[in-house]
Amino acid sequence: MSLLRQIPAVKFKYSNSCILSTIELCNSTVKIEQIHAHLITTSRIRDTFIATKLVEFCAVLGRNFDYAHRIFEQIGNPNSYSWTAMMRGFSEARNPEKVIQFYGIMRSKGVKENRFTFLFVIKAYALKQRYSEGKIVHGKVSKLGFDFDAFISNALIHFYSKCEDISSACKLFDEMPTKSVVNWNTLIAACFNRGDIENGRKLFDKMPETNIESWNAVIAGYCKLGHVDAARSLFDKMEERDLVSWASMISGYVHSGAPMEALKLFKEMQFVGTKPDTVTITIALSACAQIGSLDMGKWIHAYVNRFKLSNDVYLGTAIVDMYAKCGCIDIAMQLFHEMPNKNICSWNAILSSLSFHGHGFATLDLFRQMESTGLAPNDVTFVAVLSACSHTGAVNEGLRQFDRMLRDFNIMPNIEHYGCMVDILARGGLIEEAKELIKSMPMEPNIVIWGSLMNACKIHGYTEIGDNMEVYVCNLASDNVGCCVLLSNIYATRSEWKIVQKLRKTIRGAGFENKIPGCSSIEVNSVVHEFFVEDRSNSKWVEMNEAIEGLRTHMETEGSSLLNPSLHRRNTSIE
Template sequence: MHYISSLLSFRRPFTALIPKFKFSSHQTISLLQSCKSMKEMKEIHAHILRTNQITDTFVATKMIEYCVMSARNMDYALRVFDCIDRPNAYTWTTIIRGFMEIKIPEKAIEFYGLMRAQGVEPNKFTFVFVLKAYSLIPSYQEGRTVHGKLLRLGLCSDVFLHNALIHMYSKCGDVKAAYCLFEEVPAYNVVNWNTMINACFSCGDIENARRLFNEMPERNVESWNAFISGYSKCGQISVARSLFDDMPNRDLVSWSTMISSYAQSRRAMEALDLFKEMQLAGVRPDSVTMVSALSACSQVGALDMGRWIHAYVRKNKLINDVFLGTSLVDMYAKCGCIDIALEVFNGMPHKNVCSWNAILCGLAMHGYGNDVLTLFKQMELANVRPNDITFVGILSACSHVGLVDEGRRQFNRMVKEFSIVPKIEHYGCMIDILGRAGLINEAKYLIKNMPMEPNIIIWGSFLTACRICGDTSACNDVIKHLEEIEPGDGGCYVLLSNIYTSGKQWGEAEKMRKMIRNMGIEKRMPGCSSIEVNSLVHEFLVEDKSHPQWREIYGAIDRLSTNLEAEGYVPNPSLVLYNIDE
């Protein structure tokens, strides 16, 4: 055994030694367990093929296990799997586990079906991963079917399976069934308590979650993490942060949960600050942490931080994670680097519908409408079924490049070919497409025949179209709808005022401004922009003077305005809100 250990530390290529030595299956497994990289694994694989050890199911399964657990390389794992004549339950379970590790539950379920079709009886570990898959999808009826099978096999008393069932029912929305299982636990188990606390939070039952937390005979770090995560999901971020600060011990999940909470609450700067604090504390982030940090980078355009994360991901070989790859695509697209976003997307070994949506919406955002449609065809050829978000990107792309007929066609395909019921976002895109093309009457007809009541965004899109076309005739009809929907929202009233102004209807414009003043309407959320300089993100609000260098900033803006006029800038009088000289 000492000889085998020294062999792996030898610097010459492993394949150069293969002709001289023939290892037993036990020695080969020891080599696989000591493997440090896919390159080493491939060299060991070459030896396995030459010595015909690939027929040893246990050896082949250990290869798959390395690809799944260490390298996260499911493509290679599947190629090895295909070489096994009769995979056993352990082998099938390893593949199913692999798909769960890279968060593709649909493939895990698919292989579970193939396993049963081959007549291989699942073991209790198979069921653990299958129940997790049904929790992620979620799929209630299929989960109940597995529960019935476990009852018939007498496996429900197993602690891991019992917890997986509680988790599955809570994720599928049947908290009552989850609680019944929780009460059936034969002995105290902190994992089941934690799962039940999560279940209470998932249905918004904060009171019972707190009661369970207080009644716990013993708490571990996962108990605190469940509590922090629960309050975060209920929107009580400040309470979650207070709990985080009070924790006796923190692990990676604690940090990741809090960073994710900030990112999902659009508090990106706090997320990035905590991410930096995490690094100073010596805690190594994983792919889950990175996804949250990348989301925060996307929100404020922190490109330098996003690049650092990408470098870390490459160095630590985390890119096979489909969610992490998708987050990188999204971050680069939203930070203006669409070419790098495409490069990352094309290099992803696994892509799900979210990955395709990220690049399609990114291209649409950058105005590459024709590229979006080309890529959408590739998505269809790859047999990836689009969802409602996909079609938001498609219709947005059609709007940006003025493809009215294509927009109509894709809108109809969404319903007829993919059975996707259009949401208000899709109608908003169609109204934008028609409005940009000057088809005001068709846009008005579409609003009138929508299956749901138009919201403020729909009327805002319609008013924008009216402004582009200089059509003020339809504006009067809109005012009464605005008063019914959101009388306190000033955005559309300001837009109405601008439309009257652009049509030189000064009396109507003044009347609208008077209405705004009398109603006390103010812009609820001031406009915000951000810029990254030397890896530091600076945020600015309208008429903001909170920045320590605000005087220098306003001075630079004044100089810029002077230089623009010297270069021949001519103001656009159609945007002037009052009847004044040009």
């Protein structure tokens, strides 16, 4: 039955209140189209208020901006409410350019702004960080007496903090006669966003009243700046937590390089009955990818399928990335090809993983498929492509792709791209060309680039490495003993024992034995166990050491048997 037939009849035509009630009950664009058709046939579309309600539904709830704009253009004399309805839709869709564009047209037509107009315009200028235009709007707000409106003042504080004028944000805050908890939260977030931990925490401690958003703002701020211990201390003190609290803390652990702690917290979140959303699951999958926790990653994937969570492009990419980084390239490729929508992050995830696992030719083939879709590569894409060229020894293809970066895509090569190119040339035996490329770099080469060159020099027996290379390497190699050893071996080949002695003295004196020890991990029954070199803190250390010694003895015995056939035959007969 048509929606219009469900509207009760009145003496003349459907009343305004009846139509407005029906619009508010709509849950699809199809039903709105029925009402729109009715308004056109009855000439009621000329009623600015009713037409604006249609615009508001399409722009804000339906996100159908083309249709909303068509209705808007049918309004004979749109008022500030009509213009603001369109701007609100664009603002909530995070399209500040359109908000600013509509605001400019509105002003040119002489339509006066209302306080909600200013709210969305200020938010747009904050997102675009257009300071001078925002200041002008602030002046208009003050003249009209809207500057003490709670929502507008909060938007202005956010605007100034986004434009890095924290003094103006603080001045506005101090001048407010009454401060809501939202105002406090905005200024606290502003302090943490600019790295001002001290003042952010002082504001939090001074708050007369806090809510869960206040705690979340401080926790997220600490996590963003890498202070996860301080964030966890606050998190543990929270009397009540919401999904944002858990997601912020889990994300903080992932980004600070503590994925095991992130997964522990993810499990704890479910234990207390908080259901994860797609954002939290995406973060947890990233933690699984970091440590290769395949069992946990599979469980999360099954959870997504079981509860039919919205598998958007970001979650789909995270699942592909997890399987790829856990070594399940075939599964990752299958899931990637099954994704209905792919963005550049999706392609980069699979390209980078293929390249990392040594599938150079497959990487280059998939890159050609990506280009055939019309999607433009970015700097991350080219790191994967150049790395693939290095693995496959495709020197000419590497040079071609490196040249295309700036010429075809306006991507300025960074140190990772130069590192790949040095590796490509050096592996191909083009040592002189690699050295020339290092000299031409617009930035100082790092230890990875020197390491690639020296490793190639050793492989190809190239000893003419340059007079001052040991100076560069010794200055950069504070955390990389391998480069110093390589350089030392190269000079030893040339019998330059004074330089060799100097390099070995550097190795001994650099305190490499005090650096972070090597670490390995293994997953057993969905639990990842980490082991560090010379780490005796594990309660099972004695048993593990005995097991390793047993394996070593067994391997030595097997090795002796293989070297001594008669002993091998004797052992076989006994068995």
